[in-house]
Amino acid sequence: MKPEQVHKLVADLVAIPSVNPLDGPVGNGRGEAEVAAHIEAVLKEAGVEAELREALPGRPNVVARVPGQSDEIVWFDAHLDTVSAEGMAFEPFEAKVENGKLRGRGAADDKASVAAMMAALIAVAEGGGKPPKTVIFTATADEEYQMRGLMSLLEGGMTATTAIVGEPSGLEIVIAHKGVARFRMATSGKAVHSSRPDDGVNAIYRMGKVLTAIDAYAKGGVGRETHPMLGRATLSVGVIRGGEYVNVVPDRCEVEVDRRLAPDEDARRAIADVRDYLTNALQEDVGLKVSAPELTIPGMSISSEHALVQAVAGVVREVTGKAPLSGMQGTTHAGQLMQAGIPAVVFGPGQMGQSHTATEELALEQLEQAAAVYERLMRNGCQ
Numbered sequence: 395m396k397p398e399q400v401h402k403l404v405a406d407l408v409a410i411p412s413v414n415p416l417d418g419p420v421g422n423g424r425g426e427a428e429v430a431a432h433i434e435a436v437l438k439e440a441g442v443e444a445e446l447r448e449a450l451p452g453r454p455n456v457v458a459r460v461p462g463q464s465d466e467i468v469w470f471d472a473h474l475d476t477v478s479a480e481g482m483a484f485e486p487f488e489a490k491v492e493n494g495k496l497r498g499r500g501a502a503d504d505k506a507s508v509a510a511m512m513a514a515l516i517a518v519a520e521g522g523g524k525p526p527k528t529v530i531f532t533a534t535a536d537e538e539y540q541m542r543g544l545m546s547l548l549e550g551g552m553t554a555t556t557a558i559v560g561e562p563s564g565l566e567i568v569i570a571h572k573g574v575a576r577f578r579m580a581t582s583g584k585a586v587h588s589s590r591p592d593d594g595v596n597a598i599y600r601m602g603k604v605l606t607a608i609d610a611y612a613k614g615g616v617g618r619e620t621h622p623m624l625g626r627a628t629l630s631v632g633v634i635r636g637g638e639y640v641n642v643v644p645d646r647c648e649v650e651v652d653r654r655l656a657p658d659e660d661a662r663r664a665i666a667d668v669r670d671y672l673t674n675a676l677q678e679d680v681g682l683k684v685s686a687p688e689l690t691i692p693g694m695s696i697s698s699e700h701a702l703v704q705a706v707a708g709v710v711r712e713v714t715g716k717a718p719l720s721g722m723q724g725t726t727h728a729g730q731l732m733q734a735g736i737p738a739v740v741f742g743p744g745q746m747g748q749s750h751t752a753t754e755e756l757a758l759e760q761l762e763q764a765a766a767v768y769e770r771l772m773r774n775g776c777q
């Protein structure tokens with residue numbers, strides 16, 4: 395595929411807003427349906443088998459396939475949704491190109507990977523002759539929130555011999571990333587009129603003590619081990635709620651906690667460690683309740699000696715002249731895939747650190763190189 399054609403693929407994707415609606419209504423640029431239908435149409439037009447499969451109401455995944463010589467499957471996945479485009483430094487869906495860079499919401503995360511995988515898939519399909527292994531490409535919904543697009547495919551029985559997850563890795567091969575567990579902590583108290591505060595128990599003051607302790611805990615180094623690529627696990631309190639009226643002593647205060655997990659760390663044990671620490675650190679009963687995790691996304695790590703890593707590194711070196719292996723702090727679909735027993739690496743165009751920024755952009759040269767890498771991996775079966 396010519397570079398201009400690959401550029402057009404990504405520009406067209408960026409021009410179709412697909413902001414994750416979280417659990418709100420879809421439509422008006424929120425939701426993945428429009429961009430999914432576009433991808434399905436482009437692939438079918440090029441003679442690639444493609445279909446939509448609903449992941450959530452009105453929010454489909456795209457599933458495409460090029461049959462190979464064997465039943466073994468190499469799975470290429472990238473996501474359809476983006477984070478919000480509010481507060482961006484320029485018009486987010488114009489897909490304007492300047493100095494070899496295309497800018498816009500989703501330019502790097504993750505429409506660059508979607509476009510590069512589409513280009514590779516079309517090239518393989520049009521080239522004729524079957525690749526050694528069947529190639530599946532999925533463009534998935536809801537990655538930026540709860541990863542339910544990928545989960546619905548895994549729950550539906552989709553599997554593979556190996557997987558490549560397209561995310562902006564700056565053409566580095568990511569072999570380890572963290573996971574995350576989100577949970578809540580609440581303190582309770584006794585509500586009374588604010589004119590007689592001594593008769594009540596202020597749940598917000600109690601939470602203040604919890605927060606002082608948790609701040610010290612987080613600064614002291616979270617988790618039991620230091621990962622060679624990723625360093626220590628982390629903990630951050632992101633939301634606090636408490637009290638309803640200024641003239642009432644509040645009987646409840648709640649915080650939401652984001653605990654980043656080392657690749658092999660167990661979420662429930664990590665949360666139990668937080669609870670145990672607080673139980674010891676707090677000198678008094680503050681009516682503390684620590685919830686079970688509401689959302690857990692596993693981290694991942696794969697050996698640098700693994701055949702998949704070696705195969706990807708070989709191809710990346712052929713195309714770019716180098717093949718750095720790296721770790722990533724954020725989560726990706728590779729964690730879920732590895733948990734399902736599918737060896738996976740993360741590799742894609744767009745610089746790490748561009749994701750979710752007000753000035754998100756994509757170097758088009760990286761897009762072309764990623765498309766070339768994906769095409770070669772599809773043609774050699776990732777081996």
Ligand SMILES: [Zn+2]
Nearest residue numbers: 473503504561
């Ligand atoms: Zn992403």
